[in-house]
Amino acid sequence: MIAVGSDHGGFALKQAVLKHLEKRGETYHDFGTYTEDSCDYPDFGKAVAHAVAGGEYEYGIIICGTGIGISISANKVPGIRAALCGDCFSAEATRLHNDANILALGARVVGEGLAMKIIDTFLDTPFSNDERHIRRISKIE
């Protein structure tokens, strides 16, 4: 189950992401925003982060204009490791090394095609479970 959220800057990309998740056969919940009206990215970053930290959702996908504000907001929630990715290498590495549980995207930074490939890479890459990565992640908390 995937928690998805965006501000107005990420709204259009979020709608495309929801369709992409449907095509992949994923179940998800859309935490908003639901219109292109101006809104505040922390409201949606935190809503998704709390949903993931609560354990009901395996992953989150959050989107704002740059991906920066919403990822900063999500990372304030204990247990959340939100990774802002603009390329597939980073998306793969953050799953393998950081066991990132939220993917953040910048809708004004990446095109739709690249965004979907980043999402596929993130969702399809398992955590490495390497001892050194487990140790490093434990030092974050």
Ligand code: RB5
């Ligand atoms: C909204 O204009 C914009 O500031 C927001 O989407 C995001 O980029 C903030 O980090």
